[in-house]
Amino acid sequence: MVATTTGRAVGPVATPVRAARTRRRAQAPALSGIRGRSATSRFASFLLATAWLVVVLAPVYYMVLTSLRSPAQYLTANPWVPTGGLTWSSYTSMFHGSGIGTSLRNSAELAAGTIALVTVLSLGAAYRIVRRGSRFGAVSFRLILFGIAVPIQAIVIPLYFVTSELHIYDRLYGLVFVTGASLVPVAVLLMVNYVRLIPRELYDAMAVDGAGQWATFRRLVVPMARPVLAVVTIYSGLGAWNNFLLPLILTQSNNDIVLPLGLYRFGTNSQYGINVPVVMAFVFFTMAPVLLLYIGLRRQFVKGIGGFALR
C-alpha cells in the first residue's frame, strides 16, 4: 500500500535492517583481514570465548541435569554426567504445594497486560513525538527520557505509598501499571528511534490522500512499526515476566504471587528442607517458555534485550 501511494518501493522497516546487513557484509574482508594477521591473538580470543561459553553453560547444564534427578540420586549420582538414572518426577511433583499454577497464571496475565499497555502507549507517544507538531511533544520526550536514569530501587518506598493510596497495592493490575510505567521510557526511546526512520514522503502521501492524524497512525505508522513492536513486546514481556523487585514490594497475598516471587519463596523456604531437584525443575520451568521464544525470535530478542543501549 505504501509503495503504491508513493510510487517507490521503500521497505518501511526493511530499510535500516538492510542497511545494517549491507554494512556488515561490506566490512567482512576488513574484519577477516585483521584477524588473519596474528594466529596467536586469534587463538587467544578463541580460547577466551570458548572458556566463557563453558562458564555460561555449566550452571545451566547443571540445573537441567539436577532437575532430572530424584532426591536420592541428587545426593549420590555424578551431577555432570547423565548416567545413574534420570526421572521426570520433579516436574510432576513441583505442581504439588508450590502454588505454581496460580503464579504461572498471574505471570502470564502480568506479562500480557504489561505488553499491551507498554506497546500501545509508547507507539502512540512515539508517533506524535516524531511528527514534531507541537512543543508538547518535545517537552514530553525529554521528560520521559529522564525516566531511563531513575533507578527503580530508589523509588520503591514511594511506589508502595502511591499504590496504597490508589488502592492498587497487592493487585495484579496495579503491578501491571507500575511495571508498565517503569518500562515506558526505554520503550518510547526504542519506538522513536524506529518511527523517525519512516520517510517524510510517506506522511506527505498520506496527507495528499486526505488521511488525518488517526488514519495516518493506523494505516502508515502501525504497519511500518511492526518490527519495533515485536522488539518492544519482547522488551516489556521479559521485563514483566522476570521482574522480582516490583512484585516483592507491591504484592503480598498468595493470590497475586508471580513466578519469580513464587520461585523465591519455594526455593528459600526451608521449612520442609529444600528439595533441590524440584527447585531446579521450577527454575527451568519458568525459563522454558522464554527459551523457546528466544530460539524462534533471536533477532528481536537481541534488540529487545539490548534496549536503548543498542542505538
Added chain:
Amino acid sequence: MATATEVLGTYEPGRPRRDARTAKRRVLLADLVGISPALALYAVFIVVPTVFALFLSFTDWNLIGRIRWVGLANWDRFLTDPVAHHSLLVTFELAGLSWLAQTPLAMALGIFVAGTQRYRAIYAAIYLVPLLLSTAGLSLMWQSFLFPQFGGLAWLGTHLHLEFLNQNWLGSPNLALFTVVVIIAWQFVPFHTLIFQAGRRSIPGELYDAATVDGVNTWQSFWHVTLPQLRYSIVTSSTLVLVGSLTYFDVIYILTLGGPGDTTRVLAMDMYNVGFTETQFGYASVLASVLGALGILLSIGLVRFTGFGTMEGGREGIW
C-alpha cells in the same frame, strides 16, 4: 497577484488563517491524545515517586502514624550512621569489582562475536542465555551450583582433587562479595557483550584497511583503531555497569540478605531493611535518595556524553 488576493479576501475573509489555526489545534489535540497516556502513566508511577522519595526523607513516616516533617533529622543520622557508611563502602566495592569483572571481558567477547564466521554467531546466541533467566531463577540455580558438598562445583572439587573449589562460596565472609560479583557478572556480561558487538560492527572497515597499509600489527590496530572507535560503547557499558551495581538488590536479597555479617549489605539492601523490615520509611528514604542521586547523576552524564536524547544522533548499532 494582489488583485487575486483581494478577490479571494473579499469572497472568504479570514479563511486561510482560521484554517491554519484549526490545523494547528488539531495537531496539538493529536499530540495530547497520543502522548498523554504514556506521559500520565510515567508521571504517576515514576516522576511523582522520585520527587516523593526526597520529600519522605524529611519525614518520619513509619507506615502507621501520620507523615510528620522532621527537617534534616534523617540526613543528620545518615551522616553519623556507621551502618550506612559501611553499606556505602560495600556498594562502591561491588561497583568497582563489577566494572573490573564485566567491562573488559564484555569488550573482548563483543569484539570476538562481531566477527563474521558462522560459529561466532552461534557463540553469540548462546552467550545470551543468562539474560533469559529471571534473577530469582538464576540465583537459585547458582545457589545449588555453589552449594557446599553437594553442589556441582564442590563435586568437581572433590572428584578432580581441585580442593580450592570446595568453599562455602556464599557463606564465607571473605568470599561472599566476590561470589556475588561473579553471579552478577554472569548475568550481565551478555548484555554488555551486545553493546560492544554493535560498537565493533559500526567501525568502518576502511579504518582497518588504512591501518593495514600502515603496516600495524594486531595489537596496534586494536590500540589505535578499535579502542578509540569503541569509546561510546565503553562509556555506555561502563556507566550501565556502575549504575546497575550501585543500585543492585535482587541477587543479594535472594542469596545473602546482606550477609554473612554485613559483608554484602549494599545500600539497596540496607534501604530495604530499614524501610520494609524496620518500617522507618523516613530514614530509608534518605538511603533511597542517595541511591537515586548516584544513579541519576551517572546516567545523565551518559546521556550528555553520547547524545542518546537527541533524535538526530547518527550512531547506529544493530538496527
